[in-house]
Amino acid sequence: MFNSKVMMTNLRERRRLRTTDTIHCTAIDLIYKYGLDDVTTEMISKNAGISPRTFFNYFPYKEAALLPPESELSLEAVEKFVNGTAPLLDDLVDLIIPFAEPYGKDPIMLRKLFEISETHPKLLALKVNAFHDFDKKLAMILALRTKDSEQRSDMMAALISTAMRVAMARWVEGDSGRISEYILQSFQELRTAFND
Amino acid sequence: MFNSKVMMTNLRERRRLRTTDTIHCTAIDLIYKYGLDDVTTEMISKNAGISPRTFFNYFPYKEAALLPPESELSLEAVEKFVNGTAPLLDDLVDLIIPFAEPYGKDPIMLRKLFEISETHPKLLALKVNAFHDFDKKLAMILALRTKDSEQRSDMMAALISTAMRVAMARWVEGDSGRISEYILQSFQELRTAFND
DNA sequence: TGCAAACTTTGCAGTATGTGCAATGTTTAA
DNA sequence: TTAAACATTGCACATACTGCAAAGTTTGCA
Incomplete structure (x- = not known):
């Protein structure tokens, strides 16, 4: 609470x-x-x-x-997601938006950070590392929900986390809107990316 | 030549x-x-x-x-890809396999490197950085071929590069097979990942 | 309240990374 | 053969980061 x-x-x-x-x-x-x-x-x-x-x-x-202070996935949200029955990406949105919102709270700081990290590989690396940690957690959670193979969960988690990274990069570059809209949009693209 | x-x-x-x-x-x-x-x-x-x-x-x-010496995308291969007419992921395979093969040539060295970087965040970061550079090149090339928006190319490039990263991680963990098989497999998963 | 245990801050001394410069040596191309 | 281009090295120096021990704060408990 x-x-x-x-x-x-x-x-x-x-x-x-x-x-x-x-x-x-x-x-x-x-x-x-x-x-x-x-x-x-x-x-x-x-x-x-x-x-x-x-x-x-x-x-x-x-x-x-x-680095900004880490945001955590809330336990309840994780549980709800694991037992969810809606399409995967829909339930995922509910899991991830609350996680991502805190980063959106101090856009000025975050924009500065992104700008700095573009110019400096060491920092870019740190940012990417943060997403990598997120990856691993997400893979575990996905495995719990889908009962897919570990391999498949890893791949899905990596892709989802990539979509989030792209969403945040776009949000930082653009100068309006809530972070959650960008994530929704990214997930939408994820759905249709390779259906040619 | x-x-x-x-x-x-x-x-x-x-x-x-x-x-x-x-x-x-x-x-x-x-x-x-x-x-x-x-x-x-x-x-x-x-x-x-x-x-x-x-x-x-x-x-x-x-x-x-x-870090292993960088492999480069060959100019001809890029050109062929940009003008290609087969489904995107098929043409992509032809572009990327020759790029990835060199890394497969010294598996012992590469495995050591991956193992080291698991235990050491600084190194993991470097590895990821290498993929990030690849991302940017790939995004450019995709944009040339598909005439999609920059945004969309960035997303696709990020996803493709992620799939490659996962493929290489699997290849390093597993102990058999050519790197190209793993990439093919990853791309296959990419195609069907979010069709639920 | 008062006191001991737990924790924090700081200074100091030391090791390692990484850079600029100038001297000396090696390769190149004409 | 020679002058210009480039490579290697030693040295001095700045900064990052660590271990330790002394001095100061906060805490919980009697």
Whole structure:
């Protein structure tokens, strides 16, 4: 019921979240302005009001500070999807839209991030990695629902995740609309892509 | 007619290729044995018989030495594909199989590489990046052939490249067969994936 | 409230990656 | 044979990142 990441009573965790967010935003801003190579961890730390050593208590490497906080698939949504009976892609939409919406909440930050990652392979890689993790989860969930072979689930998951990636890229490039519309559109294309 | 990477008359280039390959193989072997973090560029250099400084003349960063040399789409094949009239996926097979075959030539090396990259996110990212470059080229080529919108070409290219990635992953995991069979199989699945 | 255990921040010293430059050596093409 | 082009190397330097131990905070419990 309660999102554990928001409802935090204790000071320690609230502080930790706040610091994480401060570093994250500081990093994005600086790197957007000056480029990845001209921004040092020292600079980020100074601007975020922490020591350089502390930076690495929060993020394992410089680039990690750029990634948006991960969104999670909710357990209920997963369960509903696994037992769903509507056409696969329809049920999938219900699973994935709520997952994707949080990324749409801070479009400015996300656009900056996408723009930065176009110019820097290391960052592009991170973005892609995030989708890869999603892939694996999705493959598991698909396997639960469809009882297909592992091979087939892997392929479907990879394709779906690709469609999402494309949808987000389009959403970031375009300058209007909700992220969910783009995902719907992508899934539609997925359905008809290779029916020639 | 001649593959410019193989038919090299001059000493300079032959040496360069040989050194590149030596470093590449040395790096894979060492890292496969000891893990990415316990192998330094100094170690690789010493084993490859070059100075540490020279290592960075050949590869911009340590991990780059692990990637297999890039295969290129041949110009003729591209042209043939763009003007092709068979169903898209059939023509595509002819374009892509020759591109993929070189990777299949050194399966041991490639398997090591995949294995290493499973355990190490940085490397996984590099692998994925390689596919991303391929994506972009493919999208261009598709656009030339189909006269579809840029959007649609991007999506198709992303999906096709995903299918290839899955095919290669399967090929590496399995222990028999030619890489091209796996690609054919993947494309088949692509055709029927979302026809429910 | 007060105190011990748990956790956080920081400084410091150290290792590794990666770059620019200039000296020295090798290959090329004429 | 020679001058221009290119390759290798050593050295000095900046930055990324880690382990450790000292000092400061927060917590839960008596």
